[in-house]
Amino acid sequence: MTAKDAGPTNANATPVGALAGIRVLDLSRVLAGPLCTQILADLGADVIKVERPGTGDDTRTWGPPWLLDANGNETSEASYYLSTNRGKRSITVDITTPAGLEVVRSLALRSDVIVENFKVGGLAKRGLDYESISALKPDIVYASITGFGQDGPMADQPGYDYLAQAMSGLMSVTGRADGEPGAGPLRTGVAITDQASGLFTAVGVLAALFHREQNGAGQHVDISLLDSGLALLINQALSYFVGGHVPQRTGEWHPSLAPYQPFDTIDGRVVIAVGNNGQFAELCDWLDAPELPTDPRFADNPDRNAHRLELAGLLQAKLRSKTQTDVLAALPARGVPTAKINDIAEAFDEPQAKHRGGRIDLPHSLAETVPGIANPIHLSQTPVTYRNGPPTLGEHTNEVLTEVLAMTATDIAALREAGAL
Numbered sequence: 001m002t003a004k005d006a007g008p009t010n011a012n013a014t015p016v017g018a019l020a021g022i023r024v025l026d027l028s029r030v031l032a033g034p035l036c037t038q039i040l041a042d043l044g045a046d047v048i049k050v051e052r053p054g055t056g057d058d059t060r061t062w063g064p065p066w067l068l069d070a071n072g073n074e075t076s077e078a079s080y081y082l083s084t085n086r087g088k089r090s091i092t093v094d095i096t097t098p099a100g101l102e103v104v105r106s107l108a109l110r111s112d113v114i115v116e117n118f119k120v121g122g123l124a125k126r127g128l129d130y131e132s133i134s135a136l137k138p139d140i141v142y143a144s145i146t147g148f149g150q151d152g153p154m155a156d157q158p159g160y161d162y163l164a165q166a167m168s169g170l171m172s173v174t175g176r177a178d179g180e181p182g183a184g185p186l187r188t189g190v191a192i193t194d195q196a197s198g199l200f201t202a203v204g205v206l207a208a209l210f211h212r213e214q215n216g217a218g219q220h221v222d223i224s225l226l227d228s229g230l231a232l233l234i235n236q237a238l239s240y241f242v243g244g245h246v247p248q249r250t251g252e253w254h255p256s257l258a259p260y261q262p263f264d265t266i267d268g269r270v271v272i273a274v275g276n277n278g279q280f281a282e283l284c285d286w287l288d289a290p291e292l293p294t295d296p297r298f299a300d301n302p303d304r305n306a307h308r309l310e311l312a313g314l315l316q317a318k319l320r321s322k323t324q325t326d327v328l329a330a331l332p333a334r335g336v337p338t339a340k341i342n343d344i345a346e347a348f349d350e351p352q353a354k355h356r357g358g359r360i361d362l363p364h365s366l367a368e369t370v371p372g373i374a375n376p377i378h379l380s381q382t383p384v385t386y387r388n389g390p391p392t393l394g395e396h397t398n399e400v401l402t403e404v405l406a407m408t409a410t411d412i413a414a415l416r417e418a419g420a421l
Contacts, residue, residue, distance in 0.1 A: 017044020
């Protein structure tokens, strides 16, 4: 049974999308959990975001910059919050009060999915943990996101993206190589383990929903930032497992491919990413260096890797006489992957990014529109839908309590009087 069967859905939005009819109770905050539930909302789920009265999600205050209203004045909505909360309905409930706790428990029992990122055991004392909810609703799909997982020696410790990047080894392979100026481990420019955890959680939820469709049983989805960071090591970890050598930072160089790095041109830098011998031959032909592909030092990728410094020097000497425009026009036409190193403004201004709709703009109650990054999932039969911008704090409290819990105006007023909302 879906939440659509258990109670009415949002009367203001016709259910559409692959997850139409699925209700998600979002008890998460900051990044990993909200990113997961935003993905589910984009796919058609009705996501109810539960926030603390008065303050809401921590990221609502993580500014500047702030969303501007129609007159150019700053609103109370921080860009960080706006990045991961579109398509949801926000309600304010104080779960430290008996009445507020009962509201959330009632919503949980009318939901298909719960997503939370409290500390391990944090919801058990309130009867909102997986064991408590699943005892009453065995088909619940319950996702928990923590720093280190639900078990193990660090399970009870708080975890943040920076810690996960450091502990997982991601930072050890990110940054300039030892001996180069500015050498040292670096964190990525975005909270990559938070984002990966949000993505892995969404995948886990979808798998659990499919399993439930087959046999009616729900389950607990346990995701941690550390596990996600380890999973992101992909080929670097396998390089260690297979080769026995701990990978080091290579900065602009790729540890397994050559040439696969930035090069200088007359007026800017380009990244050339050669993945096979055919691409290398095309690159050399355009650079009037037909002798390089037949040189034993560069005949195959392992040879090129072994002599990467010599090869880079020879290619750089040729490319320094070319313009960036010429390189970007000629090499992709020959099948050689090449790109300019864009800043964020340039990235969204790319013709291909525009064609694919990389930026979206949605209506917002405090501004004419609010910008966002498009969901990269393109489905031919059940496309992603954007029903509304990120909600203001408690924007849908009355609506949700009326529609989902069949409360009257008097009931809601009593809850407010009791400080539960």
